[in-house]
Amino acid sequence: MTASDLSKHIHDPARLAALRRVALLDSPTEEAFDRLCRLAVSVVNSPVALVSLIDADREFLKSSIGLPEPWRSRRELPFSHSFCIYNRFAGQPLLIEDARVHPLFKDNPAIRDLNAIAYLGFPLVCSNNYILGTFCVIDSKPRQWSAKEVALVRDLTAAVISEIQLRTEILLRNQAEEQRDDLTELNKLLQLEIAARQKAEEQLKTLNNELERRVEERTRDLQETQSQYLHAEKLAAIGKLSASIAHEFNNPLQGILTILQGFNKTVELEEQDKKLLHLAISESIRMKNLILSLQNFYRPSSGEKILMDVHAAIDSLLLLCKSEFKHKMITMELHYAKRMPQIMAIPDQIKQVFLNLLNNAADACPDGGVITITTCHEEERVMVAIKDNGVGIEPDKANLIFQPFYTTKPEVKGTGLGLSVCHGIVQVHKGEIRVESRPGAGSTFTVLLPVSE
Template sequence: MSKRYTLERNRLTEALREREDRYNSLIDSIDEGYCVIEMRIEPGRPLDYRFLEVNRAFEQQSTLVDAQGKWMRELRPDHEEHWFEIYRDVALTGQPIRFEHCGRALNGRCFSLYAFRIGAPDQRQVAVLFSDITERKRVEQALAESEQRLRLFIEYAPAALAMFDRDMRCLSASRRWAKDYGQGNRDLVGLPAYEVHEVPERWKEVYRRGLAGEVLGAEEDRYERPDGSVRWMRWEIHPWYDFSGDIGGIIIFIEDITERKQIEEELQTLNEELGRRVEERTRELQETQSQYIHAEKLSAVGRLSASIAHEFNNPLQGVMAILKGLKKNLRLEEEDKELLDVALSETDRMKNLIRNLQEFNRPSSGKKMPMDIHASINTLLLLCKIDFKRRRIVTVLNYAGQLPRIMAIPDQIKQVFLNLLNNAADAIQTDGVITVRTWQEDNRVAVAIQDTGTGIAPEQIGLIFQPFYTTKPEIHGTGLGLSVCHGIIQGHRGEIRVESEPGKGSTFTVLLPVDGGSMEADSIEGTSPERSGS
């Protein structure tokens, strides 16, 4: 009996030892720190605990060396008091506790702990399983900060930006997104996109393609809102992926570029207007150049005509002398005398034409002298006689009975009247009447030249005195005549008026001061006045 008992005891002892070895081997093999502590809870003495067991990872995790069998206050006199209180409560109540803790006493490290009572309650023993989760906490904190930055970036993005999961539930959205879709300050997180606003079918198709992995976008997209207003959008859709590499949903970016589009359209309109103005100005400059060239041609013709008139004058004088000699020395029949008188009259008319042409083309002296308006007009009508006859234009003279001479620069005033007579003839073309009237208004002499021509349109009246503006074809006019006339009359302190009605004709009235418009005229003496021929 004694031998059998001994054998059984040895067997049980061996089995217990094997079990303890397996237990110790298991405890030592785990990565978590493990220890069994015994609480000392005595009135009048501070709480403390002693390490009964520790595994191999304990020292690495806790940095406590040779802790087994020693009291904690011995190892760490400044150990935080709450640790003693936590383990005391577990030992007394038997309620296990699981928590995470980070602290300066742990050198800034973080631990996950699980404490539970073992053995009989009166033994007051607590097992503690703990692991260093500092790195995990750092990653979690970095992830939380990253998520916070992402949330803030999305929330305060100046464009409409939103993130959705595969079911198109909103994960995050910018304030601009909520504003653009009329949601105000409403929290959109968790709401399906199709409940937040009406989604057109074409956009649903775009969402489906994005959830299938496509990256889509448009630089300019016209979008008509339910209220009928039109907006222009720039948008992009990108799928986002979870940790497993699967598509988790889509990110939608929308920028309202309506204002930019409007500015671009305005710039386009301005560019087109600028191009039109440049083209118009270029055409005007080309026309001005042509008018300058035409004016130079006219000037050359004027100089040439004066030279020709000079060359014609000498032989004409000879012809006139011969005709006068024949009339004086020959005895002619009555019919021949009449023919000779006609020839002398015509040569005398030619002489007057040549003299008028020379005077008209002679450079202006720039000096004012007494001038007979009627005589000057008669001289100009003589120059125009052939042209008027060819056009079948009749001239009617309605001169004032008594018209004082004026102080003026004769060749300039003649230039004004000749230009007005030629303009009247051009307005008539053929078969018409030019009426010249004169009268006196206070201290001014008035000359009105009226035609029965085509007239001038009301919108052109204010433009006809501008340089290079003309209503005539380019080959007939330079647009300088009336501008020069206006300048000459202003230089004489006079006035030029125009009345016109399309289809009925025009009347140009020139008013000139008798005294020349300045004291200079009164001081001129000894000048040769033109002969009156009214």
């Protein structure tokens, strides 16, 4: 059992929740548990017996007989002094004949501070089969535990478990009675209210109808959310595949480029052939840059904010979009700020926002057009404005486009990131996104992002 496995077992949220439900942590000592410990000391002839509960960071002693001070008064042990935390297999005892030579326990300070040499314990399995602690006996000298002693401690462990379950049942019964009393009192109050407030029934019906309507809307929103994110996951997989293919293309392309550049330096060609060679070299370099941009765009990030060059990010996106924009007869105008500071951001998320806005701008210009990108530095923020001269947005729709998954398109297109998701990404980065639009005059989407947090 590794330290990681042990920690996972101890800190299992479900186990800790079950431990708290029995309500024994930090509770006073009880004669029933003390009596079982005394009985164990007597029948097994060991100086120490414990009923321990394993919390997230300590071993709480519900009962302890024979434990030296100050540990008995403290009623808890640190994990550094614990053997019980290793007792985690239901129905199986942990037997230690001599901890001083045991590979797992020979350096445990309990040997020195508690005089714990020999150990025999069974896990306390309660509350939906979770191991809550241990019932154990400890000897101050080496010993071989007999089968009879193991059987006796097993039986006493069962008695301890019964005591815990009994208290849990009593606790649950008391809680149920309290709840029943509360419900009875509440019912009386409701009866009085019903007699005096008949009109409230109609209001309640109206509220119920509204609640059902909102639940239906929320269900539809969740279904749309799932569809959106499934689509985004598919695109992410396609992106990874594209980056892998780009990598495979890059290796032979580099070889071709090297050969062509070698020819250019060493072979005498006629003017026409030389022009063709230069064209081949130029196109190979352009293809290499395209592959590099594709690899950079789909390279997975750590999900952590790092320094990001906004201009470089936009340039890499434009290189990817160049061919498509040319086909759509889209021309670009860039007005970059001369001094643009880097920002703290998650690069792939911000690039997804810019790519979505660029694709939307291109979609708004079905017959071709101009997309203008303007950047500037405003105090502690940077501004990126993406403007198109396309069809524009109706005023009544402009107020809705940032609502979750609102779209004017018949189906998901492009990156699968709707404007509502872009809005969410920008908000996570403590930024702001705005839109200005007029039908027939185009739209401008402005993204404001803090330089640092």
